[in-house]
Amino acid sequence: MPWLTVLWLIPAVASVAAVLLPASxxxxxxxxxxGAALVTAGWAVGLAVAFDADGGRFQLTEDVSWIPAIGARYSLALDGIGLALILLTACLTPLLLLAGWHDGGRSTRSVHAYVALxxxxxxxxxxxxxxTDLLLFYLVFEAMLIPMYFLIGGFGTDRPHRGPGGPSDTFGSRAAVRFLLYNLLGGLVMLAALIGLYVVSARSGDGTFSFTALQALAAGEGLDASSSTLNWLFLGFLFAFAVKAPLWPVHGWLPDAAVAATPASAVMMxxxxxKVGTFAMLRFCLGLFPESAATFAPLVSTLAVISILYGAVLAIGQSDLMRLIAYTSISHFGFIVLGIFALTSQGQSGSTLYMVNHGISTAALFLVAGFLVTQRGSRLIGDxxxxxxxAPVLAGTFxxxxxxTLSLPGLAPFVSEFLVLIGTYLRYPAAAILAALALVLSxxxxxxxxxxxxGGPVRQPGPLRDLTLRxxxxVAPLVAALLVLGFFPGLVLDFxxxxxxxxISTEVQR
Structure with a gap:
């Protein structure tokens, strides 16, 4: 049974079917x-049941020759980190489709397009x-930008914006273009690094894009290249993943894209x-370039601390509710990157758990805020x-x-943030202390x-109602997940x- 192929094929086939169904x-x-998202979630749970936490690192592997001339293969495998993020993705998607039930608009074909995207x-x-084939990873890493571009530009905010001396445009379109350009630039740099890595691998035999083969070379005699060459390749991959994450100072696309998109699309993003960006840092940057990761860890950790404090400070000054939440995500992604490049087991376990917990808490916060904003028609906090x-239930869930989001003990993000700070303190005490200041700011x-x-008196205009049954x-599963993982983080950490x-190699791990 090709378990992993079926996993991604279920939503892919449903996406095509959504376009082909009659317009009515x-x-x-x-x-x-x-329905397709629920089936995917069920399949992901089946993967979790089939996965042996005490078995080998990569399980349920699939490997088929794809482009023999360059050694590219259709190669899939599952490890515990990937499993945690697969469960997050598969379980969030049906909730996002329910939350965005009316986001496709009134046009018949726009609904088809929204669901398909x-x-x-x-x-x-x-x-x-x-x-686990780097060329295959690169293709999907870039391809996912296209449907997200249309979700941001085609179904989000349509606020007029007129540039100096330019034609009238829309805020959503401009945010979508900025999102695409930032990420395409990161992808272009990654492509150059990927080609360079393939050339380096060819010096030790046949060129390969296989992660496991390349990691074995890196952990053994080392890739046949100078340290400066490997550093440049590492930086090429890191840049692309930092843009996707995003990490300061290449975060500029996120606030506008989050505000322009519908709440469900923004949460998907x-x-x-x-999370693909931070996941790839952990797997590829550290797995393929352990010495370069150790060399640049102080620099990346510094950028992560800046991200943490920058996002928190700018969140305080926001008058736009949705933009405020977007800046909190920049701060949280800083914590994830900090834990990864602390190069300690506590930091990296905390970062992976943080990816899951951030996904749940951000989904809950952004969706509840979106339910509120949809009713009043304003994102301004002052309104x-x-x-x-x-709306007491809406207020309570918010x-x-x-x-x-502020990592209160008893809720899921607390354990992950605690692990990140402990893991960072073991190697970079000053960075951990500065990052801890964000707890006060949050x-x-x-x-x-x-x-x-x-709080305070009820303001007008505009009627407000409490959360509907839908x-x-x-929201209920998200709140339940925050409570369960707050008390039982081992459900994720065991994998x-x-x-x-x-x-990471033993040379850079404490």
Missing amino acids: ATEGVKRLGV LLAVESMVLMSFVA MAVMD YGGVAKV LVAGLA ALYILWTYQRVF QKSV VNPAVAAT
Whole structure:
């Protein structure tokens, strides 16, 4: 049974089917999307059951010759880190399709396109977590930008924007173009590094794109290249993954893209797709270039600390609710990168757990904020007040998600952030202390935002209602996951820890 191929094929086939269904079948397309996403989630759970945490690192492998002339293969394999992120992706997608039930608009064909694009992103993200051929990974790494570009530019905010002396454009279109250009630039740099790595591998025999073969070379006698060459290759991969993550100072595309997209699409981008960047740092940057990773770890850790503090400080100053949440994600991605490049087992286990927990908490916070903004039609914090009196369930779920974002003990992100800080302190005490300042800043921006939006007297204009049954069915699993993983982080760490132990060489691991 090609378990991993079926995993990404389910949403891919459903995406094509959504486009081919009759134009009048709008409700059928939505049900098809949710149904396919639920089947994918069930298949992912089946993978978790079949996966042996105490077995070898890579399991359920599939390997078929693809382009023999250059040694490229259709090669898939699953490890504990990939499994954790697959479960996150597969379980979030049906909730996002439910949350964005009306995001496709009123046009019949636009609904088909919206569902098809979301499923296409899911399919490519799932493949990226199991691809062990670097050329195959690169193709899906780049291809997932196309459906996300159309989700941002075609279904998000349509606020007029007029550049100096230029024609009238829309905010959503400009944000989508900026998203695409940033990420295509990162992909171009990665392509150059990938070609360079292939040339280097050819010096030791037949050229290969196989991650396992390249890692064996790196861990053995080493790749046949000078340290400066390997450093440049490492930086090429790192740049592409830092843009995708995103990491300061190549984060500029994220705030506008998150605001321009619909809440469900923004969550797909920030909570799911962007994890491909941090996942790839952990697997490819550290697995293929251990010495370069150790060399540049202080620099990357410094950038991560800047990201943490920069995102938190800018979040405090935001008047736009959705942009505020987008800046918190920049801060959280800084924590993930910091844990990865601490080069300690605690830091990397914490980072992987943080990827999962950030996905859940950001999904809850952004979707609840989106439910609120959709009703009032305004993203400005100043237009709200007293919402807790009118919509207590909405206010309560926002508070739980917000407290998770600031890593309150008992909620899922606390354990992951604690592990990252411990792992970082073992190697870079000053970085850990500075990063810990973000805990105070996060409490400030979350609690102050909650007070302004949900506390005080009820403000007008615009009626507000509490969460509907559909919206509750979206939020309830997210809140439950935050509580369960807060008390039982071992549900994820039991899969992750063996993979982390095999991620970096013993020369750079403490």
